[in-house]
Amino acid sequence: MTQSNYGNAAEIFQRWFTVNEEFLNASIHALEELGKDPSHLDDTYRKELQNAREAVRKTLELEREAIDTIESDSGCTLPLNGLTELTGSMARSGIDLRARLWEAWFDQAESLGSSLSRSLQVLSTFALPPSIDKTMHNGPAQGDLSAQTSPASGRQGQQNTSAPAAR
Incomplete structure (x- = not known):
């Protein structure tokens, strides 16, 4: 690479x-x-997708530009130039x-974001008890054992007191 191309690469x-x-x-x-106002989940999802899309687009453009910079190196000999191309x-x-x-x-x-949002709205309206819906939006209350599930029993509100199984 020539000195000029090192500057371009940097x-x-x-x-x-x-x-x-x-x-x-x-x-x-x-x-x-979103942490300040969780009701804007849809907007945040769309903004994040747009931000990611733009970052990917810019990154791919920079990769193309890097290839052009490498190919424009006039210091290559003829056999290496063909390989570079x-x-x-x-x-x-x-x-x-x-x-x-x-x-x-x-x-x-x-498209998933749109259908997911509608599904969550329907689910929270018809299928979730108010206590779970509140927990989904606000998180469990500090020290609230009713929102915890015991791995051993699979039941809510109970702590796991079982001893490990003997081998």
């Missing part, structure tokens, strides 16, 4: 770190907001495939 890595930092900060902010072409094909897979995954996650 810039690409810096931008990649920035993409990841922005994604993590947006996720932390969204979760903090071949590996660059294979890498681009892999990035294109991953981009299509990610796009399909995000599309499915968006």
Whole structure:
């Protein structure tokens, strides 16, 4: 790599770190907001999907740019240049495939989010007793044993007092 390409690679890595930092900060902010008001679960889910989609898009663009930087290295000899072109072409094909897979995954996650939200609304309205619905939204009360399940008995409100089974 030439000195110029080292600078390009450093810039690409810096931008990649920035993409990841922005994604993590947006996720932390969204979760903090959700903690303040859990009724916005749908909005948070959509925002998180959009943030992730954008981070993936930017990352794939940076990978393409990195390939271009490697290929533009004018210091390669002719035999290595052909190998560089071949590996660059294979890498681009892999990035294109991953981009299509990610796009399909995000599309499915968006459709799942809509149906999941509706399902949870129906479930919480008709199927969950008020105490469980309250626990789902607010968490169990401090020291509330009624929300705990004993692994040994599978019943709520009882502590596991059984001794380990003898071998």
